[in-house]
Amino acid sequence: MKNFIQEFKNFAIKGNMIDMAIGIIIGTAFNQVVNVLVKKVIMPPFSLLTEDVTLSNKKYVLREATGNVGEVAIGYGELIEVLVDFMIISFTIFVVIKFMNRFRTKAEDPANKEETTPKNIELLANLEQLMKEQNEILRKNKE
Numbered sequence: 120m121k122n123f124i125q126e127f128k129n130f131a132i133k134g135n136m137i138d139m140a141i142g143i144i145i146g147t148a149f150n151q152v153v154n155v156l157v158k159k160v161i162m163p164p165f166s167l168l169t170e171d172v173t174l175s176n177k178k179y180v181l182r183e184a185t186g187n188v189g190e191v192a193i194g195y196g197e198l199i200e201v202l203v204d205f206m207i208i209s210f211t212i213f214v215v216i217k218f219m220n221r222f223r224t225k226a227e228d229p230a231n232k233e234e235t236t237p238k239n240i241e242l243l244a245n246l247e248q249l250m251k252e253q254n255e256i257l258r259k260n261k262e
Contacts (some may be wrong), residue, residue: 132183149208149211150208153204153207153208154204154209157200157203157204157207158200161203161207162174162175162200162203165195174197174199174200175194175196175197176196176198177194177195177198177199178192178193178194178195178196179193179195180192181193181194
């Protein structure tokens with residue numbers, strides 16, 4: 120139990136919890152932006168294609184509502200809206216990750232002077248160069 124509490128303290132203190140909280144808050148805000156984008160910008164032109172019927176109201180009725188029994192229907196219009204939401208979110212995340220990976224690749228290239236190389240990558244590159252030089256010296260001494 121003590122190890123568990125210590126691990127949790129380390130987790131919270133090192134910033135992982137804060138990073139997660141920031142990610143959740145940004146994700147929630149991004150979700151709201153995408154919902155408005157889909158419902159107010161993308162879906163109205165689609166509703167024009169379906170003669171001013173909003174897609175969220177589209178459904179396939181399996182059983183009509185009678186008396187005490189409610190309607191049973193498959194809401195395929197809502198599914199279409201959710202799929203459009205998903206496509207926008209996944210495309211946006213793809214673009215952001217691709218953008219971040221481009222900068223990460225530049226930063227990890229020790230020969231690239233355009234971006235500042237992180238110190239650990241620079242040290243590894245120097246170590247690799249020193250090992251190559253040492254191997255050449257050892258080969259020459261063997262001959």
